[in-house]
Amino acid sequence: MNRLWGTTAALVLFGALAACGTQEAAAPPVATPKHGHSAAEEKPLPLRDGERFVTLTMPEPYTPKGPNGGSDDYRCFLIDPGTEGSGFLTGAQFQPLNTAVVHHAIFFRLSPEQVAEAKKMDTAAPGQGWTCFADAGVREAGWVSHWAPGTTETLLDPKYGHPVPPGSQLVMQVHYNTRAGSGPDQSAIRLRVSDKQLEPLSTALFPGGVELPCTAEESGPLCERGAAIQDIGRRFGPESQATPDGLAQMCGAAEPGPTQHCDIPVRRPGLLHALTGHMHLLGRSIKVELNPGKAEARTLLDVPEYNFDNQALVPLATPVKVGQGDVVRVTCTHDAKLRSMLPQFEKEEPRYVVWGEGTADEMCLGVAIMSA
Secondary structure, three states, rough: OOOOOOOOOOOOOEOOOOOOEEEEOOOOOOOOOOOOOOOOOOOOOOOOOOEEEEEEEEEOOOOOOOHOOOEEEEEEEEOOOOOOHHHEEEEEEEOOOOOOOOEEEEEEOOHHHHHHOOOOOHHOOOOOOOOOOOOOOOOOOOOEEHHHEOOOOOOOOOOOOEEOOOEEEEEEEEEEEEOOOOOOOOOEEEEEEEEOOEOOHHHHHHHEOOOOOOOOOOOOOOOHHHHHHHHHHHOOOOOHHHHHHHHHHHHHHOOOOOOEEEEEEEEOOOOEEEEEEOOOOOOOEEEEEEEEOOOHHHHHHHHHEEEEEEEOOEEEEEEEEEOOOOOEEEEEEEOOHHHOOOOOOOOOEEEEEEEEOOOOOOOOOOEEEEEE
């Protein structure tokens, strides 16, 4: 989940000016998180008036292989919803086939003009789909759904939906990680589509920086920040390499430490309907607040004990109105000591951890579903 600037989903509501800082770290839980997710299998929620299910599957199996000797493979696949999938998307449930290698998935909507651009990339790339370490590889693609471990279909008020006009197609971006498994994948998504004219939804992202040094017991060349950032560039390319310093520039310099926060000014009014937080395996806690430190402050999302295997959207009891002058703060705590506790890191060098696409890297991201 990257390319924080340049896509419609990223900062669609919020300006590029922000202020970040370091806070005192909360005491980490005693328990060591366990990871090793499986697909959520549940009976679909009933269809509501005007809705239908449309299931789309990858055209053929794909066997992931991380480039440059890595274990992380971001692959994009063009999926045509056809006439049955056109309308307003009111719900979705990703159906990962090979859960040993699927880390997360994001679905982007492309206009007919953008479809032509995506087809060129698909044709030029060997094999099925194309490499897309940032987003869909198409600028201004609209984020309409996502899946991470623990995510199930979340239904909002039926008067809202993500528009999928006729002629649109979807890009299925899948982050594969081959540390815990291998083999082909042919995942699918079940769309809930309404033929009614609804109020449009969009997705807003609240990113925060990650500046997590090695522990006192660790040492190695990647414990130096510059070397760690160069390693991200080697694995994922120059845009990914630029992201940590881009976040620092956007948010302001922060002292290295386990807990970081970023304040993001609201530039346009809107309604927030549901939120979730995304970190990787070193994540301990994540919180999203509105107008912290003010009389009208409120918490939008609070996950004091982050579980990578439970990243489901959390609907707000009532939509929250935001407008110009408001500030959204995202705060994340990561724990470098988990690197010595989790089997996923057995073959990993100690490193200074910054924002990066790899499972051994980290993120600090609030994701919100919103309307105008």
